[in-house]
Amino acid sequence: xxxxxxxxxxxxxxxxxxxxxxxxxxxxxxxxxxxxxxxxxxxxxxxxxxxxxxxxxxxxxxxxxxxxxxxxxxxxxxxxxxxxxxxxxxxxxxxxxxxxxxxxxxxxxxxxxxxxxxxxxxxxxxxxxxxxxxxxxxxxxxxxxxxxxxxxxxxxxxxxxxxxxxxxxxxxxxxxxxxxxxxxxxxxxxxxxxxxxxxxxxxxxxxxxxxxxxxxxxxxxxxxxxxxxxxxxxxxxxxxxxxxxxxxxxxxxxxxxxxxxxxxxxxxxxxxxxxxxxxxxxxxxxxxxxxxxxxxxxxxxxxxxxxxxxxxxxxxxxxxxxxxxxxxxxxxxxxxxxxxxxxxxxxxxxxxxxxxxxxxxxxxxxxxxxxxxxxxxxxxxxxxxx
Numbered sequence: 001x002x003x004x005x006x007x008x009x010x011x012x013x014x015x016x017x018x019x020x021x022x023x024x025x026x027x028x029x030x031x032x033x034x035x036x037x038x039x040x041x042x043x044x045x046x047x048x049x050x051x052x053x054x055x056x057x058x059x060x061x062x063x064x065x066x067x068x069x070x071x072x073x074x075x076x077x078x079x080x081x082x083x084x085x086x087x088x089x090x091x092x093x094x095x096x097x098x099x100x101x102x103x104x105x106x107x108x109x110x111x112x113x114x115x116x117x118x119x120x121x122x123x124x125x126x127x128x129x130x131x132x133x134x135x136x137x138x139x140x141x142x143x144x145x146x147x148x149x150x151x152x153x154x155x156x157x158x159x160x161x162x163x164x165x166x167x168x169x170x171x172x173x174x175x176x177x178x179x180x181x182x183x184x185x186x187x188x189x190x191x192x193x194x195x196x197x198x199x200x201x202x203x204x205x206x207x208x209x210x211x212x213x214x215x216x217x218x219x220x221x222x223x224x225x226x227x228x229x230x231x232x233x234x235x236x237x238x239x240x241x242x243x244x245x246x247x248x249x250x251x252x253x254x255x256x257x258x259x260x261x262x263x264x265x266x267x268x269x270x271x272x273x274x275x276x277x278x279x280x281x282x283x284x285x286x287x288x289x290x291x292x293x294x295x296x297x298x299x300x301x302x303x304x305x306x307x308x309x310x311x312x313x314x315x316x317x318x319x320x321x322x323x324x325x326x327x328x329x330x331x332x333x334x335x336x337x338x339x340x341x342x343x344x345x346x347x348x349x350x351x352x353x354x355x356x357x358x359x360x361x362x363x364x365x366x367x368x369x370x371x372x373x374x375x376x377x378x379x380x381x382x383x384x385x386x
Contacts, residue, residue: 001065005037014128016321020306025058029141039146057372069083090114092116094119124138160180170188172194180199193211194212195209196214206224208227213228230245232248236253247264252270257299268311301319308327322341324383326351350383
């Protein structure tokens with residue numbers, strides 16, 4: 001069965017993270033939304049309904065019977081059963097939006113829906129970028145059960161200190177953990193394949209350390225935190241989500257934040273996550289073109305893909321960084337940093353697009369991943385239109 005992930009309702013509310021990818025490819029918990037649904041529905045055939053400029057990389061649907069899903073929620077057992085049992089022409093509705101529908105995509109139209117069932121139970125729904133960290137503890141719990149059910153964890157080396165229940169710790173094959181302290185009393189800890197926690201690190205759950213990622217020596221990790229695949233983290237972090245392929249390898253604090261892919265935070269980069277007056281944090285909204293209230297007292301940094309900071313960069317509470325920005329000037333940069341900014345301040349010149357390609361190619365080559373022509377077209381579209 002073809003799974004089709006739709007961006008129709010929420011794509012703009014996850015910017016700048018979704019400038020470079022559909023919502024289904026965002027990560028919270030252990031998995032991306034796409035990976036989670038593939039496991040839940042036992043399907044590897046996926047396609048997307050997303051923005052036109054993203055569609056070349058993220059393939060469109062084939063014209064056949066398919067399951068259309070709004071991907072950014074965690075289903076209860078009963079809702080998952082209802083999704084699996086949908087018949088052609090049937091749909092589930094949640095808060096007046098289509099949650100899932102089984103349709104013939106030969107002539108795609110929601111008018112095909114003949115039967116609509118309202119979901120009245122409250123679901124864990126991710127409606128905006130800050131939800132990725134705010135609800136991350138729930139996503140880690142959900143994914144931990146999904147990924148580890150019926151499996152046996154690799155053993156924890158006796159060189160480590162451990163607090164809590166061992167069933168709340170799962171270590172995949174090839175992971176290395178020596179002379180660290182792990183505390184599962186505050187949440188579950190998942191250590192991915194070939195991941196590493198270096199000596200002297202102190203970790204409190206919830207934590208998802210994904211495949212091939214590293215926590216550097218002497219780090220302090222507070223939950224609920226996700227470190228996406230092939231990333232490095234050092235210093236102190238609290239309740240952050242790193243999508244993947246990103247380095248924050250040195251000292252410095254980042255909390256209540258979401259960092260995209262292919263980012264690099266220079267040594268002693270810090271992000272404030274609480275205003276001095278303890279006021280509600282406002283954050284830039286790309287759809288509204290203004291700063292809007294988040295409903296949060298703790299909110300740090302939302303950073304788009306391919307952005308970089310120099311050493312000693314200091315971010316204000318509630319800062320949004322666009323795609324491909326280079327931040328290196330002294331002083332606190334503004335709360336909104338433009339795409340491809342060369343410096344980080346309003347009015348700074350743009351980073352040259354061809355040079356941005358070169359930097360991305362070098363960064364990605366270190367992970368043996370190529371910058372494709374489709375990737376370049378996406379970056380070019382953002383450069384010219386945003």
